[in-house]
Amino acid sequence: MAEDAALFGGSVADNYREYLEPVIFCPWAELLVDFVGVDEGQTVLDVAAGTGVMSRAAAARSGPGSQVIASDVSAAMLAQVTKGFPSRDVSLQTLECSATALELPDTSVDVVFCQQGLPFIPDRPAAAREMFRVLRGDGKVGIAVWQSTPRLEPFIIYGDALRAHDVPEPFPGAYDSSILGMTTAEVESALDAAGFEDVEVRVERLELEWPSVLHAVHAASGTPYGPIIDALDSGIRESVLADVQRRMTGPSGDVTKHVMTSILARGRRP
Numbered sequence: 001m002a003e004d005a006a007l008f009g010g011s012v013a014d015n016y017r018e019y020l021e022p023v024i025f026c027p028w029a030e031l032l033v034d035f036v037g038v039d040e041g042q043t044v045l046d047v048a049a050g051t052g053v054m055s056r057a058a059a060a061r062s063g064p065g066s067q068v069i070a071s072d073v074s075a076a077m078l079a080q081v082t083k084g085f086p087s088r089d090v091s092l093q094t095l096e097c098s099a100t101a102l103e104l105p106d107t108s109v110d111v112v113f114c115q116q117g118l119p120f121i122p123d124r125p126a127a128a129r130e131m132f133r134v135l136r137g138d139g140k141v142g143i144a145v146w147q148s149t150p151r152l153e154p155f156i157i158y159g160d161a162l163r164a165h166d167v168p169e170p171f172p173g174a175y176d177s178s179i180l181g182m183t184t185a186e187v188e189s190a191l192d193a194a195g196f197e198d199v200e201v202r203v204e205r206l207e208l209e210w211p212s213v214l215h216a217v218h219a220a221s222g223t224p225y226g227p228i229i230d231a232l233d234s235g236i237r238e239s240v241l242a243d244v245q246r247r248m249t250g251p252s253g254d255v256t257k258h259v260m261t262s263i264l265a266r267g268r269r270p
């Protein structure tokens with residue numbers, strides 16, 4: 001593991017793009033686009049866009065002449081959105097702003113997506129109201145949020161290994177994966193309260209397909225746990241990463257089965 005540990009590092013945004021996107025976020029983005037639907041030529045807003053997974057999935061559907069706006073509070077994440085954007089015929093705009101203060105005019109977009117962003121936003125009802133505000137009449141919203149659970153793999157495994165090594169939490173509950181999720185009732189009520197109609201919520205499960213054990217371990221570097229692990233003395237870092245590997249693999253040495261459960265919700269602005 002020593003050589004592997006030495007490879008750890010780099011920016012969260014780069015690592016998110018390399019390790020988390022293909023295995024976790026891209027397959028889920030396709031499901032959300034299918035559930036909500038995007039028509040050709042539409043203007044799509046991706047809220048808490050991160051590295052742009054939803055933006056690219058939506059652009060692939062909206063096609064030439066359409067516009068995709070990727071918004072996020074993190075400039076480092078947004079810097080990834082333009083890399084490998086699907087088509088020059090789709091206009092891409094990035095907006096560095098909070099989901100609770102979208103820098104867009106009222107009724108200016110056709111579809112709003114927010115994949116795995118809502119739990120990070122302290123005022124979720126305000127974010128839902130902003131999504132409603134910027135949508136045109138008959139515009140659609142699509143939300144994806146991990147279903148709240150005490151053990152959301154793979155993220156909980158990274159937290160478990162840090163806790164087992166007595167690495168102090170950067171804030172209370174940081175190693176607890178329930179902070180990454182919501183309940184179906186919470187998602188539904190955020191959309192209802194914002195004024196959305198025809199709100200539908202469903203729960204979907206996907207089994208992750210890790211290309212290798214190393215990929216599964218290094219995926220930690222694309223999460224908020226990455227900089228914590230990176231800052232450890234090399235001996236402890238090696239031990240934490242070896243522990244992550246142990247927790248992620250079965251007796252054969254292969255990665256164990258990880259099934260993620262997400263709430264998908266859609267609604268319409270009347």
Ligand SMILES: C[S@@+](CC[C@H](N)C(=O)[O-])C[C@H]1O[C@@H](n2cnc3c(N)ncnc32)[C@H](O)[C@@H]1O
Binds near residue numbers: 072073114
């Ligand atoms: C788990 S990532 C999801 C990114 C992307 N939607 C995806 O599916 O890969 C969560 C994102 O939420 C962003 N975020 C956190 N708080 C935010 C806020 N208040 N407003 C907008 N974005 C926020 C983070 O910067 C991060 O890029």
